[in-house]
């Protein structure tokens with residue numbers, strides 16, 4: 001039996017200018033072609049060329065494109081459960097998220113949910129922990145959040161709203177001038193490498209960390225279920241491997257690109273600030289209240305949340321032992337050395 | 343022909359009143375948008391619902407306004423050739439365009455946007471922005487608008503065929519074409 | 525046999541033929557798309573399902589908040605045009621400069637610039653100035669062609685001076701912020717005003733009989749009464765400039781919202797001047813509605829065309845063609861500008877921005893061209909689309925308001941020198957990119973290599989407590 005020639009189109013939710021995350025989709029396409037001797041060809045299109053970035057889930061669901069590369073939490077308006085496949089505030093880090101999805105039963109528990117949208121979702125890329133965004137004024141205590149006009153999307157917006165923040169999803173092209181003149185007070189994007197392209201450091205110098213709403217962001221390959229099932233086993237395996245490869249590749253790219261980008265941003269006027277402890281604590285509390293409220297209204301969410309939360313608790317117990325103790329010690333030593341150098 | 347012209351008159355009336363709705367939406371969109379700015383500045387208050395309702399209005403202006411614009415013959419044309427044709431030939435161009443261009447294209451659009459609305463309605467899809475709006479109303483405007491413009495296309499076709507057959511329809515039929523202001 | 529590679533050029537050919545038939549552009553575009561779409565399905569380039577992406581694309585257009593500027597600026601223009609604001613401004617300024625040869629023309633250019641800083645659309649400026657200043661210029665012996673040319677040209681300044689709908693749309697298509705586009709356009713708009721004034725000065729020196737000064741009997745009282753009149757005429761303009769640009773500057777409104785502020789301001793001013801009537805308001809709203817629907821339906825039509833175009837690998841075809849132009853960056857820029865200039869003979873700026881620019885943008889980015897500069901350059905070039913005889917919109921508007929004694933031929937011939945001045949500006953911007961980039965942000969000049977990233981560890985004290993495991 002010879003392997004059939006198959007051509008797919010991939011609709012990305014990201015513009016070509018975000019070379020890391022848009023590149024993850026292209027990476028999958030290249031690997032799949034290489035692994036199948038060019039018999040399974042996927043062509044990636046940036047956001048808007050086939051369908052607008054936020055419409056890709058509908059397109060895959062209806063089979064108007066075969067697959068899409070996206071961040072699942074764009075679709076929390078359809079169902080908040082989507083967030084677990086992307087990121088939830090105070091969720092797990094990249095290692096733990098990957099563990100939950102690939103080995104901890106996360107993909108299994110989400111499988112049924114995605115099936116109701118005629119989709120299969122495969123993890124394909126990760127940004128790691130993100131930054132908290134660009135602020136015109138310093139945030140000293142949780143009171144400073146009252147009336148803060150912040151361009152922040154999705155679940156994080158819901159959490160912050162509980163603390164008095166005014167989430168403002170203004171038009172993309174308006175963000176820079178609005179932030180420059182103080183029409184809005186803050187805007188968040190991804191991390192240093194991607195943020196640098198927007199130039200917000202010139203107009204909103206306080207660069208907050210961590211982006212606790214995205215301890216990591218898992219990117220997803222949405223595939224139309226019927227199309228997926230039509231694939232020969234070999235192609236399914238190739239696609240699976242390519243997606244896993246993209247996760248490691250993207251994370252590596254970000255880890256290489258972010259430090260020099262952050263240095264350039266600081267040289268360009270950015271001032272690093274940690275979110276104050278009370279802001280973090282209040283947000284943490286508000287986030288988990290929100291999950292309980294959402295679980296009370298949504299059975300699917302409740303089921304996935306329970307699974308996710310149990311896995312998270314288990315991970316946190318273990319990560320505090322070796323990983324965290326090790327990290328904490330070496331980063332503290334680095335800090336001392338850095339101070340000595342100055 | 344009489345019954346068809348009756349249908350045409352009814353359609354013109356319906357779309358004229360849709361045009362009234364659409365032009366009020368212009369004012370609503372302007373006031374909402376300026377209001378958003380003022381309230382945000384003065385009271386540090388605003389919500390994504392008020393930001394989203396602006397483009398809901400915008401979608402209304404476009405989808406409900408397209409049919410009355412067709413009625414007034416104000417969709418822009420490349421009038422390089424058209425501008426020099428006799429009245430009768432222009433009518434033929436319109437009949438040709440309505441039958442082969444407008445009716446199939448708008449019919450297909452109406453047919454394709456309906457399930458798009460229906461899925462959103464059945465799932466009660468909401469905005470993914472904090473405090474945003476429910477989505478189906480703005481998705482419903484799409485098939486409604488395309489159906490209205492399809493029907494208006496039919497009305498224009500009837501009136502032009504009548505003119506070609508020498509019948510003066512007592513409905514309004516704009517065959518004069520001016521480039522719109524911009 | 526038709527192959528995939530033949531489809532993109534065939535589609536372009538089909539586009540020209542379908543559009544030339546003269547049926548409305550919006551539906552013709554959709555029809556070309558569908559015609560080639562079904563043809564492609566028949567030939568197996570894609571399946572029927574692929575066309576199912578259309579609803580998502582249409583929804584993407586409706587949910588694009590930036591497009592809200594279209595009804596906002598149009599409503600402002602429609603109200604302004606009818607409420608006599610420009611009239612007061614031009615009367616005063618005309619008196620101020622009236623004593624010198626060419627003075628009236630200078631006043632028209634300056635008022636055009638002020639109106640340009642208020643509105644984002646050309647129509648309002650040209651119509652207002654045409655109605656008020658053309659009769660005056662003709663009465664005092666201005667050459668017909670100079671008079672019509674300066675009015676049409678000054679009206680097109682509105683497109684280059686921020687705020688500008690064209691710059692907003694170009695920024696959106698090129699993925700650049702509106703702020704950068706506005707900043708980049710400052711230099712070229714100052715250059716353009718200077719070029720126009722220099723040209724008037726040249727005519728005043730070489731052929732003063734074509735631009736005579738006002739006769740003494742036409743001059744009102746000089747000195748403070750005149751200054752006072754000019755100041756009073758300026759007030760409404762300043763109010764509107766404040767509402768549009770000032771509210772962005774103060775952080776009160778986003779650029780999109782500023783359009784709405786301006787529209788509200790225009791309505792208020794009309795009310796204060798006791799010129800706000802229900803028919804005026806209704807006409808303004810209705811015109812705005814029809815223009816918005818017309819423009820957005822062109823987008824709906826072109827989205828059908830471009831989906832099919834992508835489906836037959838049209839993007840690759842264009843990229844291949846444009847990136848193989850000889851001469852690299854410069855060759856590309858020269859080609860693009862000539863291409864756009866000629867397209868502008870029969871397409872107007874909306875069609876060019878939405879159909880052509882998305883194809884040019886990625887290639888320009890690949891050639892390492894600064895996209896803000898590229899966008900501003902296109903904006904300057906697109907100004908000519910208003911001045912092209914015989915289809916320039918500015919000339920249409922002027923024809924609409926000019927008295928019968930002004931021949932259409934005069935309007936066409938009058939436009940030519942100004943069109944040339946605009947082309948000179950295109951050349952200046954190509955040869956001297958700093959005219960755009962000078963106004964863009966420069967950075968701090970700190971060496972990133974010297975930066976050490978060292979942040980305090982979060983609350984080490986809490987964590988110093990020994991962990992207890994049971």
Ligand code: NA
Pocket residue numbers: 130131188189190211214
């Ligand atoms: Na983020």
Ligand code: NA
Pocket residue numbers: 639640641642643644645681682683684685686687688
């Ligand atoms: Na302007």
